[in-house]
Amino acid sequence: QSALTQPASVSGSPGQSITISCTGTSSDVGGYDYVSWYQQHPGKAPKLIIYDVSNRSSGFSSRFSGSKSGNTASLTISGLQAEDEADYYCSSYTSSSTNWVFGGGTKLTVL
Amino acid sequence: QLQLQESGPGLVKPSETLSLTCTVSGDSISSSIYYWGWIRQPPGKGLEWIGSIYYSGSTYYNPSVKSRVTISVDTSKNQFSLKLSSVTAADTAVYYCARRDLGEYCFDPWGQGTLVTVSS
Numbered sequence: 001q002s003a004l005t006q007p008a009s010v011s012g013s014p015g016q017s018i019t020i021s022c023t024g025t026s027s028d029v030g031g032y033d034y035v036s037w038y039q040q041h042p043g044k045a046p047k048l049i050i051y052d053v054s055n056r057s058s059g060f061s062s063r064f065s066g067s068k069s070g071n072t073a074s075l076t077i078s079g080l081q082a083e084d085e086a087d088y089y090c091s092s093y094t095s096s097s098t099n100w101v102f103g104g105g106t107k108l109t110v111l
Numbered sequence: 112q113l114q115l116q117e118s119g120p121g122l123v124k125p126s127e128t129l130s131l132t133c134t135v136s137g138d139s140i141s142s143s144i145y146y147w148g149w150i151r152q153p154p155g156k157g158l159e160w161i162g163s164i165y166y167s168g169s170t171y172y173n174p175s176v177k178s179r180v181t182i183s184v185d186t187s188k189n190q191f192s193l194k195l196s197s198v199t200a201a202d203t204a205v206y207y208c209a210r211r212d213l214g215e216y217c218f219d220p221w222g223q224g225t226l227v228t229v230s231s
Contacts, residue, residue, distance in 0.1 A: 091217070
């Protein structure tokens with residue numbers, strides 16, 4: 001069981017917006033602004049999309065945005081495109097000895 | 112452009128030691144502004160941070176594997192390595208190496224990953 005909780009799947013039609021949530025605790029998501037998001041296409045390495053809650057990595061468009069409220073972080077993808085279909089993982093620094101925790105991943109399907 | 116590439120046996124027997132190497136190209140592993148880490152992903156499951164190393168050799172590990180893991184760096188070859196002892200089927204996973212900038216709290220970039228299966 002992953003330390004951070006994400007929905008197993010989300011879906012949306014091209015052009016629509018979707019939001020993926022990532023729930024942790026006050027020891028990780030809620031305690032630090034060090035949440036990051038990764039995109040992983042099948043058989044490929046994860047790619048950094050968002051870091052420090054809301055900063056977008058180079059190479060990703062402004063359609064991708066991140067936010068946080070309390071112990072829950074969110075990734076929003078607007079103007080869905082077919083190439084956005086992938087698995088998405090959140091991660092957070094944690095004050096526990098584990099140092100880094102990840103979510104279980106969310107499969108995004110573009111209908 | 113920075114690239115990381117994992118290499119090592121794809122099959123390891125139970126109770127033996129898993130050994131992987133990550134070769135870094137396009138940047139120096141001796142840079143004082145980076146940490147280098149290992150992250151794994153069991154088939155169909157989420158990601159798990161294993162541990163990280165600084166160029167000086169300072170390491171820190173996930174407590175879940177701390178008693179079995181060693182990460183080392185070879186600056187002459189621009190490589191860092193992972194050794195995981197006493198493996199079981201639960202260690203079957205795709206293993207990724209990745210870089211973390213000092214002062215940053217994310218991993219970027221990642222290597223392509225290598226599947227290691229623990230089976231007799």
